Amino acid sequence: MSAHIIDGKVFAAKVRGLVADGVGKLKAEHDIVPGLAVVLVGEDPASQVYVRSKGKMTVEVGMKSVEHRLEADTSEADLLAVIKSLNEDPSIHGILVQLPLPKHLNEDLVINSIDPAKDVDGFHISNVGLLGTGQKSMVPCTPLGCLMMLRDYHGSLSGMDAVVIGRSNIVGKPMAQLLLGDSCTVTIAHSRTKDLPDVVRRADIVVAAVGRPEMVPGDWIKPGATVIDVGINRLDAPEKGEGKTRLVGDVHYESAAAVAGAITPVPGGVGPMTIACLLANTLTACCRANGLSEPEGLTA
Ligand SMILES: NC(=O)C1=CN([C@@H]2O[C@H](COP(=O)(O)OP(=O)(O)OC[C@H]3O[C@@H](n4cnc5c(N)ncnc54)[C@H](OP(=O)(O)O)[C@@H]3O)[C@@H](O)[C@H]2O)C=CC1
Numbered sequence: 405m406s407a408h409i410i411d412g413k414v415f416a417a418k419v420r421g422l423v424a425d426g427v428g429k430l431k432a433e434h435d436i437v438p439g440l441a442v443v444l445v446g447e448d449p450a451s452q453v454y455v456r457s458k459g460k461m462t463v464e465v466g467m468k469s470v471e472h473r474l475e476a477d478t479s480e481a482d483l484l485a486v487i488k489s490l491n492e493d494p495s496i497h498g499i500l501v502q503l504p505l506p507k508h509l510n511e512d513l514v515i516n517s518i519d520p521a522k523d524v525d526g527f528h529i530s531n532v533g534l535l536g537t538g539q540k541s542m543v544p545c546t547p548l549g550c551l552m553m554l555r556d557y558h559g560s561l562s563g564m565d566a567v568v569i570g571r572s573n574i575v576g577k578p579m580a581q582l583l584l585g586d587s588c589t590v591t592i593a594h595s596r597t598k599d600l601p602d603v604v605r606r607a608d609i610v611v612a613a614v615g616r617p618e619m620v621p622g623d624w625i626k627p628g629a630t631v632i633d634v635g636i637n638r639l640d641a642p643e644k645g646e647g648k649t650r651l652v653g654d655v656h657y658e659s660a661a662a663v664a665g666a667i668t669p670v671p672g673g674v675g676p677m678t679i680a681c682l683l684a685n686t687l688t689a690c691c692r693a694n695g696l697s698e699p700e701g702l703t704a
């Protein structure tokens with residue numbers, strides 16, 4: 405093990421501290437409290453855990469937290485009506501609809517019904533378009549958290565070779581846009597990429613967002629490269645006892661840490677930063693909605 409371990413837990417606590425400062429200032433100077441609404445459709449147990457920890461941290465930084473839990477068989481019309489009421493609610497500045505949605509709901513339609521100014525996930529087509537053209541937008545939380553860690557560790561990313569593995573709308577594509585915005589030379593790899601190991605070996609920065617446990621081994625990593633592991637995969641861990649599980653990333657941590665210059669662990673890497681950035685985006689949305697100057701160091 406030689407790599408520097410980028411501690412997402414510590415960094416996320418720092419970001420939440422900055423958010424709490426901004427929230428305190430809004431309250432003291434303008435008597436405004438930012439509000440975040442999370443909409444959860446169905447009973448997915450993993451989603452419920454995220455929703456709980458998001459709600460707790462939202463309150464900890466001094467924001468208002470609202471949760472809407474809807475039945476798994478909720479109709480599209482009913483879900484759209486909930487979103488409409490949140491769009492119109494002046495006490496709500498951020499709206500997050502937890503993905504994936506049950507199959508009978510049109511995800512694109514639902515996401516695009518959120519007021520783009522309240523779209524703290526940055527998934528609405530207008531935010532995607534703004535990001536892609538380098539205009540001020542709401543930036544997706546997971547890629548924003550990865551960017552913050554990379555900038556903090558490297559300073560400038562200009563001219564670095566970055567490989568993003570995964571091309572989803574929620575992680576891979578916006579991550580690639582942010583790296584391009586910071587003047588990296590960006591390659592986006594996916595399931596049809598030829599010679600993935602060789603592509604990854606060229607990278608100064610590897611961002612793995614695949615959803616395949618420990619898929620990237622250490623011998624794909626260029627010595628000294630920075631590895632950002634977005635993957636959250638739950639594996640059975642009978643060694644910890646009957647029915648127990650453990651979390652692993654998309655990177656084989658031990659072998660990668662032996663050659664990388666720096667690496668994020670799972671858990672304790674990208675995940676906590678995602679939640680911190682969600683709170684940062686909610687504060688940013690609230691400031692913009694009220695025509696106030698934006699917090700510094702919390703946007704892309
Ligand atoms: N830490 C955090 O805060 C977050 C973590 N996650 C985690 O990140 C991971 C990725 O999430 P998400 O982007 O939503 O996943 P998706 O399933 O939406 O996308 C996965 C991507 O990986 C690609 N892929 C699949 N298999 C391979 C392969 N063998 N070789 C190369 N590429 C492959 C797919 O390619 P193709 O397009 O060709 O199918 C696709 O582009 C998951 O583990 C998820 O749990 C997600 C969000 C937040």
Ligand SMILES: Nc1nc(=O)c2c([nH]1)NC[C@@H]1CN(c3ccc(C(=O)N[C@@H](CCC(=O)O)C(=O)O)cc3)C=[N+]21
Nearest residue numbers: 454500501502503504525636671672673675676678679
């Ligand atoms: N609209 C929407 N926006 C999202 O941002 C979104 C989503 N839907 N659907 C699901 C994914 C996944 N995601 C995570 C956030 C935090 C952790 C996190 O905090 N993980 C901890 C560990 C958590 C645990 O122990 O289970 C860590 O990595 O240390 C993980 C995953 C956000 N997502």
Ligand SMILES: [Mg+2]
Nearest residue numbers: 503504572574
């Ligand atoms: Mg997906």
